[in-house]
Amino acid sequence: MxxxxxxxxAFSLQHPxxxxxxxxxxxxxxxxxxxxxxxxxxTSCLRVVAGLQAAQGVRVQVGDEAWQDDARGVRLPTxxxxxxxVFQEASLFPHLSVRDNLEYGMxxxxxxxxxxxxxxxxxxxxxxxxxxxxxxxxxGGERQRVAIGRALLASPRLLLMDEPLSALDLASxxxxxxxxxxxxxxxxxxxxxxxxxxxxxARLADHTVVLDAxxxxxxxxxxxxxxxxxxxxxxxxxxxxxxxxxxxxxxGAYHLSRLDFAGGHLWVTRVDIAVGGHVRARVxxxxxxxxxxxxxxxxxxxxxxxxxxxxxxxxxxxxxxxLEADGGTPLLARITRRSRDQxxxxxxxxxxAQVKSVALAA
Amino acid sequence: xxxxxxxxxxxxxxxxxxxxxxLLLIGTPIxxxxxxTPSRLKSVVGAVVALPLVLPPTVLGFxxxxxxxxxxxxxxxxxxxxxxxxxxxxxxxxxxxxxYSMPFVVQPLRNAFEAIGSRPIEVAATLRAGPWDRFRSVxxxxxxxxxxxxxxxxxxxxxxxxGVILMIGGNIPERTRVLSVAIYDxxxxxxxxxxxxxxxxxxxxxxxxxxxxxxxxxxxRVL
Numbered sequence: 001m002x003x004x005x006x007x008x009x010a011f012s013l014q015h016p017x018x019x020x021x022x023x024x025x026x027x028x029x030x031x032x033x034x035x036x037x038x039x040x041x042x043t044s045c046l047r048v049v050a051g052l053q054a055a056q057g058v059r060v061q062v063g064d065e066a067w068q069d070d071a072r073g074v075r076l077p078t079x080x081x082x083x084x085x086v087f088q089e090a091s092l093f094p095h096l097s098v099r100d101n102l103e104y105g106m107x108x109x110x111x112x113x114x115x116x117x118x119x120x121x122x123x124x125x126x127x128x129x130x131x132x133x134x135x136x137x138x139x140g141g142e143r144q145r146v147a148i149g150r151a152l153l154a155s156p157r158l159l160l161m162d163e164p165l166s167a168l169d170l171a172s173x174x175x176x177x178x179x180x181x182x183x184x185x186x187x188x189x190x191x192x193x194x195x196x197x198x199x200x201x202a203r204l205a206d207h208t209v210v211l212d213a214x215x216x217x218x219x220x221x222x223x224x225x226x227x228x229x230x231x232x233x234x235x236x237x238x239x240x241x242x243x244x245x246x247x248x249x250x251x252g253a254y255h256l257s258r259l260d261f262a263g264g265h266l267w268v269t270r271v272d273i274a275v276g277g278h279v280r281a282r283v284x285x286x287x288x289x290x291x292x293x294x295x296x297x298x299x300x301x302x303x304x305x306x307x308x309x310x311x312x313x314x315x316x317x318x319x320x321x322x323l324e325a326d327g328g329t330p331l332l333a334r335i336t337r338r339s340r341d342q343x344x345x346x347x348x349x350x351x352x353a354q355v356k357s358v359a360l361a362a
Numbered sequence: 363x364x365x366x367x368x369x370x371x372x373x374x375x376x377x378x379x380x381x382x383x384x385l386l387l388i389g390t391p392i393x394x395x396x397x398x399t400p401s402r403l404k405s406v407v408g409a410v411v412a413l414p415l416v417l418p419p420t421v422l423g424f425x426x427x428x429x430x431x432x433x434x435x436x437x438x439x440x441x442x443x444x445x446x447x448x449x450x451x452x453x454x455x456x457x458x459x460x461x462y463s464m465p466f467v468v469q470p471l472r473n474a475f476e477a478i479g480s481r482p483i484e485v486a487a488t489l490r491a492g493p494w495d496r497f498r499s500v501x502x503x504x505x506x507x508x509x510x511x512x513x514x515x516x517x518x519x520x521x522x523x524x525g526v527i528l529m530i531g532g533n534i535p536e537r538t539r540v541l542s543v544a545i546y547d548x549x550x551x552x553x554x555x556x557x558x559x560x561x562x563x564x565x566x567x568x569x570x571x572x573x574x575x576x577x578x579x580x581x582x583r584v585l
Binding site: 095 | 485488489495
């Protein structure tokens with residue numbers, strides 16, 4: 001049944017004060033995000049897949065290979081599972097040079113089964129200047145790049161990444177994300193990516209699984225999952241929608257680009273992607289306001305006709321509006337309660353959504 | 363120095379060397395188990411291993427003598443196996459020394475293993491290294507300072523052992539008369555010159571060993 005390369009993960013966990021129940025079939029390529037607040041069981045999930053943590057009724061199947069099937073008494077030890085694991089802290093071997101760290105897993109894979117070359121990994125991850133150094137001399141971001149390279153060079157059939165960016169400062173995170181996107185484009189192996197950062201998920205993941213208190217609350221294409229289950233997620237100020245769009249045209253004179261999607265378009269600062277190229281845009285609820293008529297005297301250029309689907313009070317002063325732009329694209333807008341009353345908003349009304357800013361996620 | 367003194371020195375070095383090697387072989391798995399087991403027996407085993415630290419050597423020697431003697435459990439076993447009795451033999455000294463110096467080898471190794479933690483071992487496992495491979499390629503190099511400390515302490519403690527030896531080894535030249543006993547004999551006989559040669563030699567030897575090991579271990583602290 002899994003000859004399409006899909007990844008099947010099923011297990012249950014019982015700890016005092018925590019129980020977990022997972023049964024997932026995930027795509028056999030691209031990046032799948034395991035998303036949820038801390039303590040939701042994301043890391044346990046990866047550890048069970050890797051065979052580092054015991055659980056009950058475990059079934060881990062990658063393509064047509066069963067790594068573990070308790071019902072049939074199959075359980076490969078961790079070192080016999082062709083996986084790559086990138087831990088939260090890079091965990092490089094301190095007694096080995098960067099080169100020896102990179103070669104550690106590679107040397108333990110038969111030459112005929114190696115699918116990633118040293119030269120490739122070094123180029124993808126920009127490691128050539130680091131190769132002869134010692135781990136203790138590297139920055140956090142450099143260490144994590146080496147750790148990713150080390151995992152890749154073991155030619156995994158499934159790459160597990162446990163919040164690989166969370167131990168890094170903002171600058172290092174920003175520097176390493178493009179490398180991850182490049183890997184995504186170049187590699188055919190499936191990746192399970194644990195994260196609690198919505199921007200990482202929005203930017204990297206094709207498929208997203210949302211975990212909450214040990215249960216799977218949603219699993220599906222990233223945009224759909226994030227837009228439909230946003231309320232369940234611990235997003236706060238980061239609450240918003242993800243819009244899949246294509247670059248419609250570039251306006252060279254004003255240095256802008258137009259992103260087209262079902263039922264509308266958004267103008268953004270010129271993007272470095274050819275016309276017709278695919279982009280993901282994140283529009284946060286706090287960046288969207290509404291008006292009853294299109295304002296011609298406003299500096300806000302992105303106006304989308306929309307309909308109010310529902311309203312939900314958030315605290316004493318604020319209201320979250322759930323909107324649907326023409327063409328079915330969902331939007332969220334966060335306004336004050338006073339604005340709602342002054343405009344007399346109600347479910348079903350037609351409004352103009354004013355989008356103040358758009359973050360590009362890919 | 364008399365030929366008897368020279369033989370006491372060689373006997374001591376032989377005893378301490380053999381004891382250290384045996385202790386590294388036996389102590390490593392015990393230290394590993396103590397560092398990683400979730401078992402409740404951990405504190406019991408830890409206490410038993412540490413017992414020689416607090417027991418007077420004569421007490422340990424007394425019970426070993428009884429245990430290895432003709433009526434003791436070990437003594438009867440060794441006789442049945444055709445080995446004979448262990449007290450007053452070199453083999454008996456080795457057995458007693460291994461027990462007596464055990465905590466000095468197990469404790470540094472256990473500390474070293476605990477300091478490494480489970481993460482590097484897990485990382486190695488995700489990189490296709492089997493259990494023995496992980497131990498050899500990750501644990502051994504990372505625990506190197508611990509092994510060096512364990513070896514020095516085990517060796518030095520065995521060289522300095524006196525009470526246990528007297529209890530179960532007696533004072534048989536060439537067989538069980540080790541350095542510390544020889545020094546005691548010289549002092550008893552008022553032969554202070556000979557005692558100085560042996561005692562001073564011990565001081566110099568110990569100092570040189572520590573110096574060499576510090577140099578060997580580089581920046582890491584040995585003791």
